Amino acid sequence: MSARPTARGRVVVVGGGAVGLAFAAACADEVTVLEGGPPRPAADPDGLDIRVFALSEGTRAFLREIDAWQRMPPDRIAPVARMEVFGDDGASRLEFAAPPGRPLAWIAEGNRMARAIEASARERGAMIRANSALRGIAARPGGARAELEDGTVVEADLLVGADGADSRVRRELGLAAHAKRYPETAVVAHFRCEKPHAGTARQWFRPDGILAWLPLPGDRISIVWSARDGLADELAALEPAILAERVRDAGGAALGDLAPDSEVARFPLRLVRVPRIAVPGAVLVGDAAHGVHPLAGQGVNLGFQDAAGLARTLDSRSPLERPGDFGLLRRHERSRRADVDAMQFVTDRLEWLFGIDARLAGLARNAGLRAVDATPWAKRLLAAHAMR
Ligand SMILES: Cc1cc2nc3c(=O)[nH]c(=O)nc-3n(C[C@H](O)[C@H](O)[C@H](O)COP(=O)(O)OP(=O)(O)OC[C@H]3O[C@@H](n4cnc5c(N)ncnc54)[C@H](O)[C@@H]3O)c2cc1C
Known part of the structure; x- marks a missing residue:
């Protein structure tokens, strides 16, 4: 990413899946990632991970940019x-x-990709805290905070919800989600x-x-x-x-x-539509922001584009703006809308069309x-x- 135009802000990411980690690696601000799960094991087993992903050219370019693609065997x-x-x-x-x-x-x-992204995020200065049991979050125009069950409080200018399809961050921020089970x-x-x-x-x-x-x-x-x-x-x-x-x-x-x-x-x-992904001080990325049918193999690709786009938006802020400013987050929200809507529309219609039994x-x-x-x-x- 480009040279910083302004003072570094502080960002807390809830959720250390592939998308949250990729955002942490791409973001030029000071980032802490709170992951609820255990730390990654020292090495991946030899056998193939059951989760495999079709990655697009755009994803490959982004993962190269954050030095993660080069780390994947x-x-x-x-x-x-x-x-x-x-x-x-x-x-x-x-x-x-x-x-x-x-x-x-x-x-x-999935496991080798996430390991590579995590290594890049750490090398680029992100703090990653596994086993983070979340007690609660708060976001407001002046900033955000996340509190853990062990009493730790992380204060930040911006909170990024990257905690997957059942996002607790989304719920606690009061952002509506319309889910349809296929x-x-x-x-x-x-x-x-x-x-x-x-x-x-x-x-x-x-x-x-x-x-x-x-x-x-x-x-x-x-x-x-x-x-x-x-x-x-x-x-x-x-x-x-x-x-x-x-x-x-x-x-x-x-x-x-x-x-x-x-x-x-x-x-x-599930199809999960989230009409608004930002509030003052907080924003959603990845599956927390959209669920799509996997028939086009695009869920994590969309998430990486969220991560890249948000990092770019933060990077291009003026010296007068802070990372959690609503205007900035709305800019990011608008820039992602068309892409996410198009993917949800196409996959949902195809699923519907091919789900009809009638001969016609x-x-x-x-x-x-x-x-x-x-x-x-x-x-x-x-x-x-x-x-x-
Ligand atoms: C069968 C199938 C096949 C797919 N194939 C493809 C494909 O080929 N290509 C593609 O692009 N996409 C594919 N997808 C979609 C892809 O799996 C998702 O889009 C992607 O995993 C989302 O990543 P994420 O990081 O946003 O969320 P997740 O991977 O769900 O990560 C969320 C992280 O947040 C953590 N977390 C959750 N709650 C909390 C909390 N309260 N506090 C702290 N941490 C928390 C979790 O432990 C997890 O690490 C497929 C999906 C399915 C179901």
């Missing part, structure tokens, strides 16, 4: 060279190829595959949900099956080898036989996919969004 990051999206009639499909010299996206493990649960697991995946990500819009196969390093893939709730229960209860057969068949055996390579995890899915809707969505595929400008637009 390159052999654990899988570039996505190509993406194929299928309708449910066996014929409709969309294909995206990466532009020359650059992948469409990257797939990285009738789907994401079933996540990794598999070894018989045929090389060649860096291709695949997604099937099926009558019973949306299935994504993401390439991992080597001969492995990670799947996210956003399955109607009854099906999610059924899939999660299957013997691993039987689940592998179900996943193989649902994907038309595109990579031959699959062998289970991880536990099976489940995540309930099936015909319409398959025709829609074919039409987009045959329309170069529409495809370019979608691909540009996927790669931002």
Whole structure:
């Protein structure tokens, strides 16, 4: 980030997930991060983390800027060279190829990514306090404070709520959130595959949900099956080898036989709209500020853009402004609105369209996919969004 224009302020971040830590690394002010969970273990296990994320070009550029990308082990990051999206009639499909010299996206493990970001945040001077049991927070025009159960009080000019989808900060600040539970649960697991995946990500819009196969390093893939709730229960209860057969068949055996390579995890899915993310002295970032369906793999990418944008806004303040000034935070809020609204709208509509069982809707969505595929400008637009 650029040289400081004015005196350093003090910022307290509640929540040390990937987004809170990335903001701490990017922010030029003095930052304390209060994380409720335990400290990160000294090293990550050899096995692949069950949480993997599709990271966009914009995210990669931001993580490079804060010296975090360089700390992620390159052999654990899988570039996505190509993406194929299928309708449910066996014929409709969309294909995206990466532009020359650059992948469409990257797939990285959650634990290694967060470790790299945390190391950068510490190196850049952030204080990170794990096991922080929050007693309460307060924000007002002149500043903010967070109080912990052990009696510690952290005073700051600005409080940043990065405490995830169930944000307590959001609740305590009185910021309204409109949540809609999707009738789907994401079933996540990794598999070894018989045929090389060649860096291709695949997604099937099926009558019973949306299935994504993401390439991992080597001969492995990670799947996210956003399955109607009854099906999610059924899939999660299957013997691993039987689940592998179900996943193989649902994907038309595109990579031959699959062998289970991880536990099976489940995540309930929600749309969370937060019309206002700022009050004088406090602001929300990441999942605390917006929940989106994972079908576009964009939640943490949006969160990193929040983190980068907020750090930039603070950095560009005039010598007369303090980090918690409402005008400054409103500027940030406005700058993020369109991006978040667009992502929530597109993912919510797609989920709805592909959630309808009627045959007519099936015909319409398959025709829609074919039409987009045959329309170069529409495809370019979608691909540009996927790669931002
Ligand atoms: C199945 C699935 C697949 C996904 N795939 C993708 C993908 O491919 N690409 C993508 O971009 N996004 C993806 N997402 C979205 C992504 O997981 C989230 O957007 C991202 O994890 C949000 O990060 P965060 O740091 O905002 O919140 P979190 O990761 O929830 O972190 C919040 C942190 O705050 C801490 N905390 C909570 N409460 C308190 C408290 N009171 N005091 C102190 N600390 C507290 C927590 O311990 C945690 O460390 C996916 C989501 C799902 C469910």
